[in-house]
Amino acid sequence: MPYKKSALADELKTAANAALKLKSVEGRPNAAIDRAIKEELRWLQDPLKLANQVRATLEKGNEEKALALVRAASKSMTCIVAWNHILDHYMAQGKTKVAQKLYNEVE
Numbered sequence: 001m002p003y004k005k006s007a008l009a010d011e012l013k014t015a016a017n018a019a020l021k022l023k024s025v026e027g028r029p030n031a032a033i034d035r036a037i038k039e040e041l042r043w044l045q046d047p048l049k050l051a052n053q054v055r056a057t058l059e060k061g062n063e064e065k066a067l068a069l070v071r072a073a074s075k076s077m078t079c080i081v082a083w084n085h086i087l088d089h090y091m092a093q094g095k096t097k098v099a100q101k102l103y104n105e106v107e
Contacts, residue, residue, distance in 0.1 A: 037068045044073065051081035058089045067102075
């Protein structure tokens with residue numbers, strides 16, 4: 001994929017990762033995180049690409065970013081495979097209550 005090697009893609013990824021380190025007091029993503037996620041979703045219009053990105057993000061241990069990506073993408077497209085990656089990740093870690101809560105969110 002050509003955009004993965006571009007300087008813009010590197011900048012967007014850096015901005016998204018930096019924004020994800022910021023947290024609001026309530027634990028909800030703040031405006032900077034929302035903007036970074038929306039910017040990343042511009043490049044992930046295909047559900048398969050989204051699912052692959054979510055899996056890679058989970059493998060890096062960034063569960064919050066993966067959840068934010070899928071929640072934002074769910075508003076505009078069907079992303080069942082991405083949700084399945086998240087559920088599988090939590091089940092593999094033995095976090096069944098979290099997985100069940102997220103499953104109910106998908107329904």
